[in-house]
């Protein structure tokens with residue numbers, strides 16, 4: 505089932521396994537095309553509890569992973585040894601099988617605070633071949649995506665479509681801990697921008713966000729800012 509709207513293309517899958525396979529195929533195809541065209545590919549993925557199945561499916565796809573750099577859409581300000589680390593999740597579920605040959609560029613750096621770590625990541629990521637070829641977003645029940653939390657004290661900076669930054673620090677009561685996140689322009693300029701959500705609750709949150717013009721959630725702001733329809737992959 506595919507419902508196309510003006511800002512997003514919704515595709516509902518019968519199972520989470522079918523979604524993981526389809527998203528892995530789409531991302532692998534995009535990365536392979538980018539490698540063919542410019543010799544390398546740059547992928548940014550989200551963390552959390554949703555993407556594990558997708559990561560495992562993508563890790564088996566037969567592309568030139570040694571030409572791929574993987575980074576994160578966002579990261580908690582914790583070391584890779586922490587159970588909260590998105591870098592650890594990617595190492596465990598994605599950088600294995602064929603994808604073990606990919607290069608990983610973390611956002612986290614040991615520093616006195618998230619702002620200092622973001623400045624270090626900003627420098628590191630400057631060396632990459634932007635724009636992103638593919639970026640996979642998640643969404644929280646509060647309508648956040650990346651680490652654009654509705655209660656972030658710098659939300660307008662995080663959502664600024666004209667930001668020159670790659671990596672920004674985030675402080676938000678709803679975030680659990682300080683965060684590091686790619687900026688809105690770096691995400692919406694990706695060649696392939698997808699939102700991966702699962703379950704009835706997140707479908708309801710997404711649909712409400714698409715209707716609510718008064719209290720615009722961050723996911724709505726990103727979809728509105730995207731120059732191309734965001735591809736939404738959903739399963740029950």
Ligand SMILES: O=C(O)[C@H](O)[C@@H](O)[C@H](O)[C@H](O)COP(=O)(O)O
Pocket residue numbers: 550551552553554555577578579580590641642643644648649650651
């Ligand atoms: O660091 C993170 O938590 C993610 O990058 C975040 O943006 C995630 O996509 C949503 O919070 C959904 O998380 P779940 O998949 O756990 O619901």
